[in-house]
Every structure is written in C-alpha cells, then in structure tokens.
Amino acid sequence: MVTAQSTAHKQLHNDSIEAVITRATKVIVPLSPISIFAARHPWVNLEDKQFETIGRWLDNSRDVDIFPGKKIIKDAYQKGEIEDSYLVERLEQWIEQQQLNVPFEVAKQYGSNALKLDDQPLTIESESYDLAATTELPDDDVFQRWLQRSMPPRSKFIKHKPKESYLQLLDYHVIKWCKLYLDENQASWTMPGREEGFFYAWQRLVTHDPALSKVQRQALKQVPSEPLEVIAQMLEHLAIPHDEIQGYLENHLLALPGWAGMLLWQTDKVGHKAPLITEYLAIRLALEWVFIQPFAPFNASNPVARPSVVTLINNWIHWGGLTTSHWNQLSMPKQHDYLKLAQRLDDKTCRTLWLEAWEDSYAQQLRHQLTNVSKAEKKNDSTQAQLAFCIDVRSEQFRRQLEAAGPFETIGIAGFFGIPIESCQLGSHHSHASLPVMNEPLHKVKEVARPQDLQMHLQRKYSVSSLIYTFKKMKQNVLPSLLLPELSGSWLSVQMFSRSFVPRPVGNLIQKFYKNWFNKPKSSLTLTHEMYGEEDGLPVGFTKEEKVTYVKQGLELMGLTHDFSPLVVLCGHGSQSANNPYASSLDCGACGGAASGFNAKVLAMLCNLEEVREALINLGITIPHETVFVAAQHNTTIDELDWIYVPELSTEAQAALTQIKAVMPQVSLNANTERMLTLPRLSQSVKNAKHEAQRLAHDWSEIRPEWGLARNASFIIGQRTLTQQTNLEGRSFLQNYDWREDATGSILANIIAGPATVAHWINLQYYASTVAPHYYGSGSKTTHTVTGGLGVMQGNASDLLTGLPWQSVMRSDYEAYHAPLRLLIVIQAPDDHIDRLLQENQNFKQKVDNHWLHLANITPDGQWHIW
Incomplete structure (x- = not known):
C-alpha cells in the first residue's frame, strides 16, 4: 500500500x-482581528452546493450541526412563528420529490409523525421481522451524495x-x-x-x-x-x-x-x-x-454512521402505523422503497422542513404587511427634511419613530454612502478603510486643521495616550509591575466602584471630560485631489469628475434625484459600549467595525459644492439653492443623533433642523423604550428608558449593551412608501429603490452586489452563531480571554473564536433570541426586472437556487411572487 x-x-x-x-x-x-470586526459568512466559498448538502457534509466530517435544534424549533412553534399549513405543504412537496413506490397517504402519515421531533422509538427485536431480503440497506444515491470529502x-x-x-x-x-x-x-x-x-x-x-x-x-x-x-x-x-x-x-x-x-x-x-x-x-x-x-500503518477507511435496517423498520412501526406482519408481507422492491424513504427522512431532513416552514411563515407575514396596507404618497410639499440612514435593521425602529414625530421622510442606503475611501482622523498617523470589507478603498480622505490649532489638540491627545502606554508597559515588565499596585491601586479602586455602581453618571462625566480636554478644533477634509496629491499609493481627495460621479451615484442609490427638501441629513451610524471586546461588531457589520459618520460628512460636503451641483444639472439632477446637506451619526445603543457637520444653512433648512432637534428627545425616548423591552431582565417594564439605555452603554459589567442585528430576517428593496406605515420590529434591512428610475437595471445590480450581499453575510453569521455556537459562535462573554490583540478564546488554548458571543443571539442559556432564518430579499419591481437580474448575475442566482437565501418581488400592481 x-x-x-x-x-x-x-x-x-x-x-x-x-x-x-x-x-x-x-x-x-x-477572520479579521476583533478590533476591526467584520461580518463573515462561514460558507461563502461553498455556495456552488446546496445548503443542505453542506450541512450534511459538515456533520459527517466535523460533527457540526448547522440545522436549527429541536429546542429552538419547538420554542418558535409555541410562539406561533411556524404555521402548521406550511409544514404540511413542505412535507407533501418533499414526498412528491422522492419518486418512491410508497402510497402517498402512508408516506404522509409517517412524515407527520416523524416531524413531531420526538425521541427515536424503542427498538423491537429483529427476530420479529423477515430480514432475508433486507439484511443491508439498498444503495441510495440521494444519501451517498452527503458523504463526499469526509x-x-x-x-x-x-x-x-x-x-x-x-x-x-x-x-x-x-x-x-x-x-x-x-x-x-x-x-x-x-x-x-x-x-x-x-x-x-x-x-x-x-x-x-x-x-x-x-x-x-x-x-x-x-x-x-x-x-x-x-x-x-x-x-x-x-x-x-x-x-x-x-x-x-x-x-x-x-x-x-x-x-x-x-x-x-x-x-x-x-x-x-x-x-x-x-x-x-x-x-x-x-x-x-x-x-x-x-x-503506522493506518486504517484507510472512515466509517460513516448509517442507520441499520432494524432501526428504519422500527421507525415505520412507530411512525408509519405498520405492523410486523404487514412489513413481512411487503415485496422486496417495496421494502427497499420504504427503507429509502425512512433513510432520507431522517432527523436533519425533518429539521430542514421545519426551517423551511418557519421561513415560509415569516414570508407570509411580511407579504401581508407589505401588500395589504394602504400606502401614503411618496412625498408631499410639507416635508421639511429628508434623512438618509444606513440599511442596518436598528435604523428601522428609529426611522419609524422619527417619521411619526413630524414632516420628515427617511431613506435607506448602505452606510458607507458609496464613497470608497480610507479615512484618517484629525492628528492620526494611521488610516483605515471606511467601506465594506469586500471592496478596496480608491481614495484617502484626511481630516486637517490649522497648524496652531492642531498642535494644541495633539499635545493634549498625546498626553493621554502616553499615560495609557506607560501604564500598559509597566504591567508587562517585571520590576515596574511590582510597584504598579501601590501607585495606582487607590485610583483604580475608585474607578472600579464608581463604574460598577453608578455607571451612567460616571460614564457621562468621563465622556464630557474627554470632549472638553481634547477640545477638537475646527477642521476640514482633503476633498480636492489637485491640492493634496497621493499618499500610500492612494489619491488624496477626488478630481472634479470623481466628485460628480460619487454624488450622482449616492443620490441614485438613495432614490433622491428630485423633490429635494430644504434639509437633507446623511446619518452614519456607530455604537457605544464599555469593556467590550466585541464593541466593533456593534458598529457597521460590513465595514470592519468602522462607524460611518465620516463617510456621511464626506458625501454631505461634496453635495454642497457649487461645482458639483452645476455639473449635476447637465446630468438631469437639479438640487435647489435652498437645499443644504448636513451629516450626523446615529448612536444605535442610545438612539441619539450626534451632529458632526452642519454648514451655514438657508432659512428653510435652519427651520427644519430646529424642528428635528425639538422632537429628537421624544423620538429617542420612544426608540429606547421599544428596544429596552426586548432585552432580558427589562422585558416587563422600564421606568426610564433613556437612563437605562445610557447605563447599558457605560456599564463595564454589561454583557448585552444592545442586541445588535439579532433577529434580522429580510432585506427590502423598494420605495419607502412600501414599508412606511409598517412595524417591521427591527428585523428588516431597508434599501430605497425606484425601479422606474432604473431602466437598465444597473442600480438594482449594484444594490445586490453590495448592500444585499453584506446583509446576506450578516444574516448567515447570526444564523451560524445561533445554531452552532460551539463552532461558529464565540461562547459566553463572561469567560472570554482576549488573545494577542487578535480576538478571543475560551480559556488559554482554544480556537480563535470566529462568530458572535452567546449574549448577542440568546435571551438566556436556554432560549434563543435570534431566529435562525435565511435572508429573504424582497424587491419592489416587475417580474422582468427580476428575470434580467438573475440572468445577468449568476452568482446571485446560485445563492437563490441553492437555498442560501430566498427571493421574492412585489409587482407594481401589488402581486407577490416567490422565486
């Protein structure tokens, strides 16, 4: 050998x-370092195969089960999230696909009982059966295909x-x-x-x-x-x-x-x-x-666990209502067909059918919400401001509260606003990519200030960073570490008790101190390439043609090419938490943990340039003189807007901004209240939702400052009127799109290739972390060990944990919060737009065909089609 x-x-x-x-x-x-955490779809390179095939292969080769567990399924069923009719429908479809010589009603009875997910029936003695013809399982190509590469x-x-x-x-x-x-x-x-x-x-x-x-x-x-x-x-x-x-x-x-x-x-x-x-x-x-x-020498075979004939016959006795005498009277070909059906309808197939029925039930609920509610007009003359938010599911709740508070229209767009940049904050020598990790930056944009102003800012910044650096170095060296407790013990004790027992006021005080101490001076951005040249192989800023291109592209992705309000607010998003290795996972799930306020500021400044507006007129986009673009950042932990770029405003724009700021406290309180009630320990009542949200943001012992993108389930591409009057419970990514403005389908293609793909990755990361937390998740935050500045381990010798912590997907040790459903993409467009998309994008078609995600569309006359 x-x-x-x-x-x-x-x-x-x-x-x-x-x-x-x-x-x-x-x-x-x-797997990127945890400080620049990015959503990762664990099976992104395996999508040329069926989802179920990969699930079977992983179970056979690594003992990793990626189908929802029985407990998760039964909990969802008890909550009414899975309808019986869809489970029956899925079972009947599955039986028809098997093409076996088993009476349909007999197979349905067997399947209905097997789907109860009870424990395996007790084995009856094999002497009760005539096994002369069935001592071994018949060959079954359907079963064998799961066992490749194992x-x-x-x-x-x-x-x-x-x-x-x-x-x-x-x-x-x-x-x-x-x-x-x-x-x-x-x-x-x-x-x-x-x-x-x-x-x-x-x-x-x-x-x-x-x-x-x-x-x-x-x-x-x-x-x-x-x-x-x-x-x-x-x-x-x-x-x-x-x-x-x-x-x-x-x-x-x-x-x-x-x-x-x-x-x-x-x-x-x-x-x-x-x-x-x-x-x-x-x-x-x-x-x-x-x-x-x-x-050595080694056994060359790898035995694969397969059910015995006796086990499968017992399943028929238990679930199919057969008797031993009835079984013995079946012909050998019929026995083989019965065995094949029992072999194929194993535990994993049953849980796959439950998963599909769960997804069907959610799709039907969403269909009812999107097609059976009367829709308002897209925009009326009284609209004072348009606010563009990231497609992030956490924006959906905030947008709904904001629209209810006044004459405001909200828009959904990918949070990096289509600006492929590497950003460099004021006074920093390092820059980072501020765009989805699947793309590469094409430009660098730096924040700059006058030298005299910058010098004072840097002195204060370096004084703090030098103190922190010295403290860390003392901890790592033998002799200084012996003196450190004597020097810092009192201060650290005060900090520990104050941050533990009064985290909100102390956190706000520290935050205010840093803001006043650093005293960030007035700054500008390096937007004009001709003035700044290149750095690190990237052009700094943009040419005039590039400025116009990126603004046009951004406005088209927002569906905002006409009917501009006096004030347009571009809202990036970020989060806030204390003592949290996974802090970056609560920022942008696409952009390596980068908050997207910087991108919002870049696009807002470009939109305000007179040279850009003049060039856009020739391209069919006229921005009124009184319309002003500003930038803000949505803090998803406390649901507040931080205004980061507000230029000189027109009278109309100033009135709109004043109105937004007036309603913002109530909007934040309403959003806080809605979100707090979903968190464990707070689900009964919240006395002061605003204070509780701020406590979660500042408390260094808090293992769940917010839910992040848990329970995400759908990606809706259409006009805001499709979803505006609907409570989507923070489960939907919302992307503005008007098919009438997209004759060539290029805008839809860009949305599918960019934001929809990122949402798909996020969805499957949450899915994997829920169904296989020991392998694709990262365990409990309370036992994490931060390792080498890279990530976390459990203990001191585990794998580098790849997914989300237990607290991001589970309500408790025994109850899941995230619903592990594959993403449903809903597009508001005629059927021929979807046909063209699938024909031109084979990669996306493969995701749909192989069940890595689901696709539906809503036609102009309100019809719902599943693809």
Whole structure:
C-alpha cells in the first residue's frame, strides 16, 4: 500500500499541491482581528452546493450541526412563528420529490409523525421481522451524495489519553505556535525569527520545545525546509489516498477554522512571501506525523454512521402505523422503497422542513404587511427634511419613530454612502478603510486643521495616550509591575466602584471630560485631489469628475434625484459600549467595525459644492439653492443623533433642523423604550428608558449593551412608501429603490452586489452563531480571554473564536433570541426586472437556487411572487 501511495504522490508536483491547497482553503473564510470586526459568512466559498448538502457534509466530517435544534424549533412553534399549513405543504412537496413506490397517504402519515421531533422509538427485536431480503440497506444515491470529502485527520482515531485523541493534542500545539506568531505586540517578548515567516520561525524553535519528547524533536529535525515539500512528504507518510488529499487538508483547516482564518486574513491584508495557510498546513502535518508515527500503518477507511435496517423498520412501526406482519408481507422492491424513504427522512431532513416552514411563515407575514396596507404618497410639499440612514435593521425602529414625530421622510442606503475611501482622523498617523470589507478603498480622505490649532489638540491627545502606554508597559515588565499596585491601586479602586455602581453618571462625566480636554478644533477634509496629491499609493481627495460621479451615484442609490427638501441629513451610524471586546461588531457589520459618520460628512460636503451641483444639472439632477446637506451619526445603543457637520444653512433648512432637534428627545425616548423591552431582565417594564439605555452603554459589567442585528430576517428593496406605515420590529434591512428610475437595471445590480450581499453575510453569521455556537459562535462573554490583540478564546488554548458571543443571539442559556432564518430579499419591481437580474448575475442566482437565501418581488400592481 505504501508503495502505491508513493507512486501517487510522485505525480503531485509543487504546482498541483498548491492548487489542491487553494481549493481546500474554500472551506474557511478570512477572520479579521476583533478590533476591526467584520461580518463573515462561514460558507461563502461553498455556495456552488446546496445548503443542505453542506450541512450534511459538515456533520459527517466535523460533527457540526448547522440545522436549527429541536429546542429552538419547538420554542418558535409555541410562539406561533411556524404555521402548521406550511409544514404540511413542505412535507407533501418533499414526498412528491422522492419518486418512491410508497402510497402517498402512508408516506404522509409517517412524515407527520416523524416531524413531531420526538425521541427515536424503542427498538423491537429483529427476530420479529423477515430480514432475508433486507439484511443491508439498498444503495441510495440521494444519501451517498452527503458523504463526499469526509476523511478526518488520522490523529482523530488514535487515543493519546483515555478521553483525548492525538488530534486534540495536535490542536493544542498548533494553537500555541499560532498565538506566538500572530501576536499583535501584546507579548513583551516576541517570537524569534517571525519576520522570516511562520514555518521558518516554527522550524527553528520546535526542536527546543520541552513539551515534545526527545524522539519527536529528533524526528522534526529531519523535516524538509520547504513547506510544500513537507506537505507532500507527510501526506505520503500518512498514506492518504490521492483522491482524498483535498478532503484531508480541508478537515485539517476545519479543525481550527479561527486560527486558519486569521492566517488567511493576514496573507490577504499584510502580505507574505509564501501563503501562511501553506505554512500552517506544513506545521500541522509534520506534528501529526511525529505524534502518530508509532501507530503506522493506518486504517484507510472512515466509517460513516448509517442507520441499520432494524432501526428504519422500527421507525415505520412507530411512525408509519405498520405492523410486523404487514412489513413481512411487503415485496422486496417495496421494502427497499420504504427503507429509502425512512433513510432520507431522517432527523436533519425533518429539521430542514421545519426551517423551511418557519421561513415560509415569516414570508407570509411580511407579504401581508407589505401588500395589504394602504400606502401614503411618496412625498408631499410639507416635508421639511429628508434623512438618509444606513440599511442596518436598528435604523428601522428609529426611522419609524422619527417619521411619526413630524414632516420628515427617511431613506435607506448602505452606510458607507458609496464613497470608497480610507479615512484618517484629525492628528492620526494611521488610516483605515471606511467601506465594506469586500471592496478596496480608491481614495484617502484626511481630516486637517490649522497648524496652531492642531498642535494644541495633539499635545493634549498625546498626553493621554502616553499615560495609557506607560501604564500598559509597566504591567508587562517585571520590576515596574511590582510597584504598579501601590501607585495606582487607590485610583483604580475608585474607578472600579464608581463604574460598577453608578455607571451612567460616571460614564457621562468621563465622556464630557474627554470632549472638553481634547477640545477638537475646527477642521476640514482633503476633498480636492489637485491640492493634496497621493499618499500610500492612494489619491488624496477626488478630481472634479470623481466628485460628480460619487454624488450622482449616492443620490441614485438613495432614490433622491428630485423633490429635494430644504434639509437633507446623511446619518452614519456607530455604537457605544464599555469593556467590550466585541464593541466593533456593534458598529457597521460590513465595514470592519468602522462607524460611518465620516463617510456621511464626506458625501454631505461634496453635495454642497457649487461645482458639483452645476455639473449635476447637465446630468438631469437639479438640487435647489435652498437645499443644504448636513451629516450626523446615529448612536444605535442610545438612539441619539450626534451632529458632526452642519454648514451655514438657508432659512428653510435652519427651520427644519430646529424642528428635528425639538422632537429628537421624544423620538429617542420612544426608540429606547421599544428596544429596552426586548432585552432580558427589562422585558416587563422600564421606568426610564433613556437612563437605562445610557447605563447599558457605560456599564463595564454589561454583557448585552444592545442586541445588535439579532433577529434580522429580510432585506427590502423598494420605495419607502412600501414599508412606511409598517412595524417591521427591527428585523428588516431597508434599501430605497425606484425601479422606474432604473431602466437598465444597473442600480438594482449594484444594490445586490453590495448592500444585499453584506446583509446576506450578516444574516448567515447570526444564523451560524445561533445554531452552532460551539463552532461558529464565540461562547459566553463572561469567560472570554482576549488573545494577542487578535480576538478571543475560551480559556488559554482554544480556537480563535470566529462568530458572535452567546449574549448577542440568546435571551438566556436556554432560549434563543435570534431566529435562525435565511435572508429573504424582497424587491419592489416587475417580474422582468427580476428575470434580467438573475440572468445577468449568476452568482446571485446560485445563492437563490441553492437555498442560501430566498427571493421574492412585489409587482407594481401589488402581486407577490416567490422565486
């Protein structure tokens, strides 16, 4: 066998190994550091396969179940979120698709009972059956297709200790080396040789690792110095069949998807001489070989758990109403068909049908809300202000309260406002991308001030940052750390007690102190490229043509190309929380944790430029002279607007702004009240919702400052009149769109490629963190360990956690808050617009066809169609 493997592996040249690694890497996704948290769809590279297929494969290869659990399903059913009629309809459709020789009513009775999600029936003695014709399950292509690419690491099946396999030991060692290499300057002593690469640094140090035996260290000295050679050699030693190599590497990547994802992100963003994933796999395979070498040769098979014939017959007795005598009277072909149906309608199929019925029930509820309510006119002459908010689901509640408070129209658009920039705050030497992580910045915009004003601001800023830096360095060094408690103990004790028992007033006081101390001077933005040139390979500012292009594009995405109000407010959004490693996850889920007020300010300033307005007239967009654009930021934790750019206003615009500020306290209170009642411990009553929201924002012991985007379920693309009089309960992303202004379909295509894709990623991240929290979530915040400035672990040797914390999706230890439904995209447009979209965008069509999301449209005459 080894000789045959050697021949197979000699056919694998370096180029082909690299190609296999590239394909294997599709099972993981890049994981950015937690400080720039971005929504990540765990299966984004697997959408060429059916959602259920990937679910089956993950369960078979990694014991990861991505279908909603029985408890979640039963809770949703008891709350009335799943209608019986849709469950019956889904079951009947499924039975018809099987094309088996089983009477329909018999199959329906069996399925209806199996869908009750009771425990498996007790087994009746096999002697009761005539098993002569059915000693083995019949071949079933439908079942076999779930079992592809399922070869786990060899080390999984060899015990290191009675309750621990060598795979667990391997993961422990790999985690240790990943932590050392990826550390973001948190450790006092960095890993020697890390600048030469991960594999080089590991190879240099591992032969001195006291956690390895002398024999193991000696074996590692013989490992080749090139990662690709190591991988080829170790695959040969491990006797991996040629056609199983990709699956074997996939399972090694899925063993620690967090650390592997971080290495993938580092390769993409930081740049390395060799792909870090290749080096990572070389290290894993080399360590695996030295651990299990004494147990060679290895079993080549990977047994797959399949139900026995007796179990399936018992299911028919229990759920199908058959008797043993009836079963024995069936012909062999009929018995095979009965067995196939029972085999296919297993627990996962049942929970898939429940999930589909749940999604159908929500779709029907949304259809009723969007098509059966009388709609007001889009805009009337009394509208004083138009406010553009991010499509974020948290904006929906705030927008509804604002529109009810006065003559205001709200608009939905992606929060980066179509401005692909890298932003640099005043006095900072660092800039960050301020746009969705799937895109690259095309411009840099810096905040600048007069030198004399900037100098005073920087002096105060550096005095604080120097104090913080000195404190951290003292903690990390041996001798200074002994003096630190004596020097800082009293102050830190006062801070601890005050932040714990009176967090709201103390938090407000600290916030006010920082604002007054820094005393940020009046600043401007570097908008004109001709004045500022280039920096770090990016043009600083925009040319005149680019200014016009971005303004036109932004206005079209908002559906705001005519009927301008005197005041147009562009509202970015951000959040506020204390002592929260996941703070950035509550900001923009698309833009790596960046708040989007800066982008709002850039677009507002561009819209106010006279040269831009004059050029827009020739493009069919006339902005009235009295219309002024301003910028604000929506704080989603306390539901307040922070005004960040207010230029000189016209009389009409000033009156509108005054009116907004007058109603804002009540708007915030109403939004706070609505949101507070959804939080645990506050669901009965809230005495002062505003004070409670501020407490949550400032309390450093608070594990749930807000819900974030939990319970998101739909993305609605249409005019505001479609949703304006509807309480969508903060579950919908809202994107303005008027199909009549989009003859070519280009605007809709941009929305689908950008905002809709981001919403899809967010939706599946919340889904995965709810249904498989141990694998795709990040556990409880109360036991997190922040690691190396990168992310969080549970304890000191776990995978780097990839998803959302337990408190972001669960109401309690036993009750889910987030409803794990796949995103429903609803487009207000005629059928031919949808046809064109699906024909021209095969990637989006694939998402729909393979059930990664759902698609519906509302025609101009109010008809609802599911695609």
